[in-house]
Each structure stands twice: as C-alpha cells, then as structure tokens.
Amino acid sequence: MEDYYRFLRTNIELTRDFNVVIDAGNGTAGVIAAPIFKEMGQHVTELFCEMDGRFPNHHPDPTVEKNLTALRKTVLETKADLGIGYDGDGDRIGVIDNEGNIIWGDYLMIILARDMLKEHKGGDLRFRGQMFRQSLQGG
Numbered sequence: 001m002e003d004y005y006r007f008l009r010t011n012i013e014l015t016r017d018f019n020v021v022i023d024a025g026n027g028t029a030g031v032i033a034a035p036i037f038k039e040m041g042q043h044v045t046e047l048f049c050e051m052d053g054r055f056p057n058h059h060p061d062p063t064v065e066k067n068l069t070a071l072r073k074t075v076l077e078t079k080a081d082l083g084i085g086y087d088g089d090g091d092r093i094g095v096i097d098n099e100g101n102i103i104w105g106d107y108l109m110i111i112l113a114r115d116m117l118k119e120h121k122g123g124d125l126r127f128r129g130q131m132f133r134q135s136l137q138g139g
Contacts, residue, residue: 001032008036021083021096023047023071025060029090045078047071060087062094065102072100 020042024030030049037044047070048057058067062085075083075096083096095103103111113125 019043019080021045021074021080023085024049026052027060027088029086
C-alpha cells in the first residue's frame with residue numbers, strides 16, 4: 001500500500017483544495033481513498049467507507065445509477081465540487097459533478113484524454129466508435 005501512496009504523492013499535484021464526497025459502498029476503497037485525499041489537503045465527506053462485505057447501504061457498483069443516489073444527494077447537500085463512487089475492490093469509479101450530474105466512464109475518459117493530449121501533442125489515443133465521434137465533436 002505504501003508504494004501506491006508514494007506513487008500518488010509523487011505524480012499528482014493538486015493546485016487547489018476540493019470538497020470531495022467519497023462513496024466506497026462499504027468496499028475496500030474507503031480505507032485507501034479517504035486517507036490519501038485528506039493527506040493531499042482535500043476536504044472529504046465519507047459515505048460508507050467502512051468495509052462490510054454484506055454491503056448494507058447499496059451494492060458497490062458505480063456504473064449503476066441507483067447505486068449513486070446517496071452520493072448525488074450528498075454532493076448537492078454539501079455543495080461539494082465532486083463525488084467519487086468506487087466499486088467493491090476500488091478499480092472502477094463513478095463521478096458526480098457539483099450539480100449532481102453523473103459523468104459516465106466514456107465521458108470521463110474523453111475529458112482525461114483531451115487533457116493528456118494538451119501535454120502530449122501528437123500523441124495517439126484509441127477509442128471505440130461512439131467515444132471517438134464524441135471526442136472529435138468536442139475538440
């Protein structure tokens with residue numbers, strides 16, 4: 001775990017403080033994400049960050065809209081900048097913007113890819129058809 005923390009500390013530099021809501025869905029990500037966000041100086045509101053394999057609050061799958069209900073509500077109530085919902089083992093996320101909108105994975109990848117291409121002009125990114133058309137339309 002320390003190697004992962006060291007990687008994040010070395011490779012991520014946040015230029016401002018964010019108000020972030022983290023919904024770990026009682027999976028494993030809560031014990032990792034919340035502490036590292038806090039260490040990086042972010043204000044964190046935790047939802048269901050205690051590990052419990054029974055998943056008593058909702059199933060930890062952020063690709064299913066109903067599993068993002070509490071996260072969306074909390075983002076709006078706390079006027080957070082964003083919300084991040086994790087799946088059970090922490091390898092997938094769902095993102096909620098400050099207005100409570102879901103940023104689905106395909107769109108999130110387009111946002112990140114556009115940012116990467118600003119730094120790596122002439123870089124090569126490969127998309128599926130739908131994502132490719134949307135990325136071209138936006139820039």
